[in-house]
Amino acid sequence: NRQVLLASRPFGAPVQSNFSLIYSEKPSPKVGELLLRTVYLSLDPYMRGRMNDAKSYADPVELGDVMVGGAVCRVEESLNDDYRKGDWVVAYTGWQDYAISNGENLLKLPENMPKPSKALGVLGMPGLTAYMGLLDIGQPKAGETIVVAAATGAVGSLVGQIAKIKGCNVIGIAGGQEKCAYAVDVLGFDYCLDHYADDFSMQLASTATSGIDVYFENVGGKVFDAVMPLLNSCARIPLCGLISQYNATELPEGPDRLASLMGMLLIKRAKMQGFIVFDDYGHCYGEFSSQMSQWLNEGKIKDKEHIVEGIENAVDGFIGLLEGKNFGKVIVRVGPD
Ligand code: NDP
Incomplete structure (x- = not known):
């Protein structure tokens, strides 16, 4: 053994x-x-x-x-x-x-x-995370713009595809050109930006021209810094993960940004809500699994x-x-x- x-x-x-x-x-x-x-x-x-x-x-x-x-x-x-x-x-x-x-x-x-x-x-923990985090906390509506990072990963790839099924404009963020091309060509996202690009935050601003209604937070760090100024009034932020911080041994450099985060949540009347998938949504597994199986069978989810x-x-x-x-x-x- x-x-x-x-x-x-x-x-x-x-x-x-x-x-x-x-x-x-x-x-x-x-x-x-x-x-x-x-x-x-x-x-x-x-x-x-x-x-x-x-x-x-x-x-x-x-x-x-x-x-x-x-x-x-x-x-x-x-x-x-x-x-x-x-x-x-x-x-x-x-x-x-x-x-x-x-x-x-x-x-x-x-x-x-x-x-x-x-x-x-897709039919397990990451699938349930994407499905419930996006639909229950993100509340995406047709025509809205949603942004998700780690866009080709287990959770992010599903978040973007479910948002497309719901009629949203989807901007993915991923590491490198190959992943970005996959997000657009195979997963059907509208855009995908490489977070390693030097002008990444400028690219995001010029892509999200109508602002951001839902930001599905998987990574934190510089991606969140780029997203924050672009959030629309009443934006929703399902706070799923902060992978860019998991190996951190100290606080990030620069001024304390807590006040600007709270100020943004206030003036934009935005909602940021954390969740732990099985604690919050374990009871939704049946509903999720039958919907996701149907989408897989119909070829709507890859x-x-x-x-x-x-x-x-x-x-x-x-x-x-x-x-x-x-x-x-x-x-x-x-x-x-
Ligand atoms: P992924 O399959 O998405 O793999 C992780 C990806 O994170 C990497 O491939 C990489 O993608 C990206 N990444 C790593 N470091 C950075 C960085 N510094 N900046 C930007 N992106 C980075 O993993 P999962 O789909 O399993 O998980 C995604 C997130 O969801 C994680 O934060 C995880 O903790 C969270 N999660 C939360 C749950 C909950 O209950 N709240 C349940 C399940 C997952 P790339 O190369 O594209 O940058």
């Missing part, structure tokens, strides 16, 4: 030595339990927060513990009447080959699901997976995710179907 443990806490960007790969005995289930075998492991930005010894909405991973994470698993052995050997489930089993479950908090997948890994992306081969490459995949090296939803193929 290969397991990736948290070996030390990172200062700034995580490095290989913050993790260790160990081999342990394959566990055995007791009565009422299941042995799960990981087939696909999801890598997600929130895992960076769990590596810190800091209070957040969830407890940190302890040093020496298996890194946390959602996975698509096969039931390898079942001593639980609700599951049979061979069932596919989504489970929160972490970075390892095998785990024991008591059958609680598992999501059983349909037996004939063509691509079970989608349950970690999704892209960035597959990392083998659990021994999970650390590199995770470090790359925080650096923007991924192109799509990052999934580690841990074992055969």
Whole structure:
């Protein structure tokens, strides 16, 4: 049983030595339990927060513990009447080959699901995040302009496509020309701007000529600085993530901008609302999953997976995710179907 443990806490960007790969005995289930075998492991930005010894909405991973994470698993052995050997489930089993479950908090997948890994992306946590964050907090209306960064990533790619379905003008922001071309040509965004461009904020101002009605916040930092002056009255800002800050070790340089942020929220009568997907919207999973499946079947939504081969490459995949090296939803193929 290969397991990736948290070996030390990172200062700034995580490095290989913050993790260790160990081999342990394959566990055995007791009565009422299941042995799960990981087939696909999801890598997600929130895992960076769990590596810190800091209070957040969830407890940190302890040093020496298996890194946390959602996975698509096969039931390898079942001593639980609700599951049979061979069932596919989504489970929160972490970075390892095998785990024991008591059958609680598992999501059983349909037996004939063509691509079970989608349950970690477009039909899973990132999909629910995009769908509820945009529709419930963003409240997009036809004809409005919405901006989303990390535009080709797991969440952002779906935010922009759902906004297009709702009749909005969509401006994506992504790292590099290849990602931008994909956002426009394949995902159907109206525009996509490269945040590495020196004149990025000027480009955004000359593209969002009618201002910005919804800014779906995935990254923070200089992207938010460029968006803020362009927000329209009564703009909505679903505050989903701040990935540009996850490796920060100190406050950004320059004057304290809290007063200008609060001033903007006041005079623009804007709404900024944070959310934690399963805490706020776990109960909406059924509604989301049937709508998203329909859109996928109709070809209205496209999704892209960035597959990392083998659990021994999970650390590199995770470090790359925080650096923007991924192109799509990052999934580690841990074992055969
Ligand atoms: P992505 O697949 O979008 O991957 C992360 C992307 O972030 C990178 O590919 C990169 O894209 C972009 N990025 C990284 N650093 C920077 C930077 N300094 N400036 C601008 N962009 C950067 O990840 P997810 O879709 O899984 O997550 C997107 C966001 O949503 C994250 O902030 C995450 O924490 C948040 N989230 C929040 C949830 C919630 O419940 N609130 C649930 C799920 C996700 P590029 O190369 O295009 O810059």
